[in-house]
Amino acid sequence: MYSFDYVRPSGVTEAAGAAGENDRFLAGGQTLLPTLKLRLSEADKLIDLGGIPDLKGISVSGSEVTIGAMTRHADVAGSAEVKSAIPALAHLASLIGDPQVRNRGTIGGSIANNDPAADYPAALVGLGATVHTNKRSIAAEDFFVDLFETALEDGELVTKVSFPVPEKAGYAKFPNPASRFALTGVFVAKTSGGVRVAVTGAGPCVFRQREMEAALYGNFSPDAVASIRTDPSDLNADIHASAEYRAHLISVMAARAVKAAK
Template sequence: MYSFDYERPTGTNEAASTIGADDRFLAGGQTLIPTLKLRLSQVDKLVDLGGIEELRGISTNGSELTIGAMTTHVTVANSAEVKSAIPALAYLVSHVGDAQVRNRGTIGGSIANNDPAADYPAALVALGATVHTNKRSISAEDFFVDLFETALEEGELITKVAFPIPEKAGYSKFPNPASRFALVGVFVAKTASGVKVAVTGAGPCVFRQSAMEEALSGNFSVDALSGITTDASNLNADIHASAEYRANLVSVMAARAVKAAS
């Protein structure tokens, strides 16, 4: 690990004012700390967000569920409010990584990293969530840009994520048995504005499966997905699964997600 300075601010304004071009915010540290230890990454300063209480917490206002950026996965998974408002989200988070990761990892850190196999991006896109920062509000579809890339600007800090409460939703993933990242994960949500199907793990970044959305809009059932396939040409291929295998998993996981939602 290379040497760096360390600061632990107690407020979002203080955190934003102390961050420099070669500095990094530290949330749960589940990706950043290992890359620093292996010298795959180098920073001048870490700005630890762990002391900012205003970034934690879960609340609902009847039509929307809001989760603070520094809220841990285990807190979300065990929250009675989340289980009541969006059970599929609680289920998704309960299957993130292992117990150690869930106790340290945070929603803000996860989506800021935008790992292509992370679970949260599928939920944000399918549910039409909004990412709030210290500067602006960003729709989930605009927030996730590409492989490990988001719409966040230099020094911009995620403060919370707001999820519209759907009529019904479901999530299913095929996990890598070692890392528990999603080889493919599919989140399906039916809201007042229609149906969204978001896929994670299969491509370089979370994406929507429009053909499935159209079919489910007319008939929200597993049968509606019969015969719908996913083009494998732009999907990930590695030692764990070929692009064609992932394409098939999209169909399988989507059917299971619809069944869970129903």
């Protein structure tokens, strides 16, 4: 691990003000700390967000669920409010990693890292969520840009995420048995404005499956998507699964997500 300075601010303004060009915000640390330890990344300064109470917590107001950026996966998974308003979101959080990861990792850290196999991006895009930062509000589809890339600018940090409550939603994934990351995960949400289908794990970045959305709009059932095939040409291929296999999994996981939707 390369040397760095460490600060623990007590507020968002202080945290943002402390950030320089080669400084990093520390949330749960589930990706950042191992990469620092292995010297795969470096920082002049680590800005620990753990001492900012305003970044933590879950609230439900009307038809919207708001989750603070430093809220842990375990808290989302166990929240009675989330389970009541968006059961699929609580279920998704319960599938992230293992108990150790869920009790350290945070929603803000996960989406800011934008790992292509992370679960939360599918929920944000599938539900049409909004990411709030210390500077602005960003629609989820505009927030996730590409592999490990987001719309965040230097010195900008996620403060919370707001999720519209759908009529029903479901999530299903085929996990890597070791890491529990999604080889392919699909989040399906039915709203008054239509249906959204978001896919994670299969490509370099979360994306919507428009053909499945159109099919589910007319017939919200597993049969409507089970036979729809996704073009594998732009999908990931690695030692765990070929692009063709991930394309197949999109259809299978989409059908399971629809069946589980509530």
